[in-house]
Amino acid sequence: MKVILFGATGMIGQGALRACLADASVERVLSISRSPGGVSDAKLREVIHRDFSDYGAIAPELAGYDACLFCLGVSAAGMDEAAYSRITYDVTLAAARAVLAASPGVTFLYVSGAGTDSSEKGRAMWARVKGRTENALLAMPFKAAYMLRPGYIQPVDGIVSKTPLYRVAYATLGTLFPLWKAIAPRHVLTTTELGRAMVAVARDGAPKRVLESPDLVAVGRRD
Numbered sequence: 001m002k003v004i005l006f007g008a009t010g011m012i013g014q015g016a017l018r019a020c021l022a023d024a025s026v027e028r029v030l031s032i033s034r035s036p037g038g039v040s041d042a043k044l045r046e047v048i049h050r051d052f053s054d055y056g057a058i059a060p061e062l063a064g065y066d067a068c069l070f071c072l073g074v075s076a077a078g079m080d081e082a083a084y085s086r087i088t089y090d091v092t093l094a095a096a097r098a099v100l101a102a103s104p105g106v107t108f109l110y111v112s113g114a115g116t117d118s119s120e121k122g123r124a125m126w127a128r129v130k131g132r133t134e135n136a137l138l139a140m141p142f143k144a145a146y147m148l149r150p151g152y153i154q155p156v157d158g159i160v161s162k163t164p165l166y167r168v169a170y171a172t173l174g175t176l177f178p179l180w181k182a183i184a185p186r187h188v189l190t191t192t193e194l195g196r197a198m199v200a201v202a203r204d205g206a207p208k209r210v211l212e213s214p215d216l217v218a219v220g221r222r223d
Contacts, residue, residue, distance in 0.1 A: 001025050001026050001027060001066045001067060001202065001203050002026075002027055002028040002029075002030075002064060002065045002066050002067070003020050003026055003028070003029050003030070003065065003066065003067045003068070003069060003199075003202065004029075004030045004032065004062060004065045004067070004068040004069070004099060004103075004106075005017055005020065005029055005030065005031050005032070005068075005069045005071065006032050006033075006068070006069070006070045006071060006072050006095055007033075007070065007071030007072035007073070008031040008033055008037050008039075008046075008071070009033055009034075009035060009037045010071055010072065010073070011153070011155050011159055011191060012071045012073075012111055012153065012191065012194060013069075013071035013072075014037075014159045014191065015155075015159060015190075015191030015192055015194055015195035016069050016071055016194070016195045016198050016199075017029065017031065017037070017039065017044075017195075018157075018159075018191075018192070018195055019192070019195030019196050019198065019199045020043070020069075020195075020199055021039075021041050021043055021044065023196075023199050025199070025203050026043065026199060026203075027043070028043055028045070029041075029043050029044045029045070030045050030046075030047065030061065030062070030065065031044060031045070031046045031047065032047050032049050032058070032095075033046060033047070033048060033049070034048065034049065034050055034052070035048065036048065047061055052072075052091045052094065052095065053090065053091065053094050054094070055094065055095065055098035059098060059101070059102055060102070061102075062098060062099050062101075062102035062103060063102040063103055064102075064103060065099070065102075065103040065106055066103075066105070066106060066107065066202075067106060067107045067108075067109065067202035067203070068095075068096075068099045068103075068106055068107070068108045068109065069109050069111075069198050069202065070092060070095060070096070070108065070109065070110045070111065071111050072091065072092070072095075073088065073111065074087050074088070076088075076125060076126035076129075081125050081128075081129065084125065084126065084129055085129050085132075088126075088129050088130065088133055089129055089132055089133045089136070092110065092133050092137070093133070093136055093137075096108060096137055096140060097140075100140060100141070100142060104141075104143075105143045106142055106143060107142060107143050107144045107145070107146070107202055107205075108137060108140075108142045108144075108145045108146070109145075109146050109148060109198055109201060109202055110133070110134065110137055110145070110146070110147050110148065111148045111150070111198075112130045112133070112134055112147050112148060112149050113126075113130060113149055113150065114149050114150060114151040114187075114212065114213055115127050115149075116130040116131050116134060116147070116149055117130070117131040118131045118134065118135065118210070119131065120132045120135065134147040134210070138209060144205060144209075145209060146201050146206055146209055146210075146211055147209065147210045147211065148194075148197075148198065148201075148211050148216060149210065149211065149212050149213065149216075150189050150194055150213050150216055151187040151188060151189070151213035152187065152188045152189070153188075153189050153190070153191060153194055154188065154189070154190050154191070155190075155191050156190045156191055156192055157191070157192065159191050187213045187214070187217070188213075188217075189213070189216060189217055189220055192220075193216075193217065193220030193221055194216060194220055195220075196219070196220045196222075197211075197216045197217075197219040197220035200219050200220075200222070201219060206219070
């Protein structure tokens with residue numbers, strides 16, 4: 001399986017990249033990023049691309065892939081709906097269209113979040129925008145498309161969030177992770193488990209197009 005990865009320098013993307021590089025079924029990984037990730041591996045090709053609204057300059061690079069893992073995202077904190085939509089909806093759809101045009105048989109995985117609003121009518125702005133993004137992706141003619149809605153994700157094995165506030169929160173809350181995992185095992189994941197789930201779904205598919213936290217936990221913790 002040949003995989004395109006967006007967001008490899010972020011917390012979730014780092015977990016996805018490690019899972020891809022560790023999995024024997026993944027032959028090649030193309031990382032599209034604004035800045036170098038600092039990872040060297042024979043499977044990995046890294047393309048630095050600054051304009052995430054236009055992929056014309058790198059379109060040939062996107063051809064011949066089987067799956068795309070889209071892990072880019074930002075917090076909605078302090079953003080209005082228009083600004084959040086430009087990043088969450090516009091950037092995602094621009095990448096999806098470019099990948100689909102270059103690799104028509106691709107399977108597309110989008111990391112959304114627990115609580116995403118598929119009706120696009122709820123009170124939470126971020127959930128409406130995520131829902132609109134999911135719906136647009138599901139309407140596109142990919143070989144298959146899966147919307148991933150993880151709950152709490154604990155970074156492990158040296159992976160850290162790029163957001164300073166989140167780094168502090170994860171460092172604090174991480175001490176309680178074993179307790180949460182014991183109390184609500186179907187709603188908490190590590191970056192390793194989520195990465196494994198993404199590779200497995202990209203390779204093998206899933207019975208549902210929208211995968212909630214319990215679905216991802218079941219796949220990510222499978223031996």
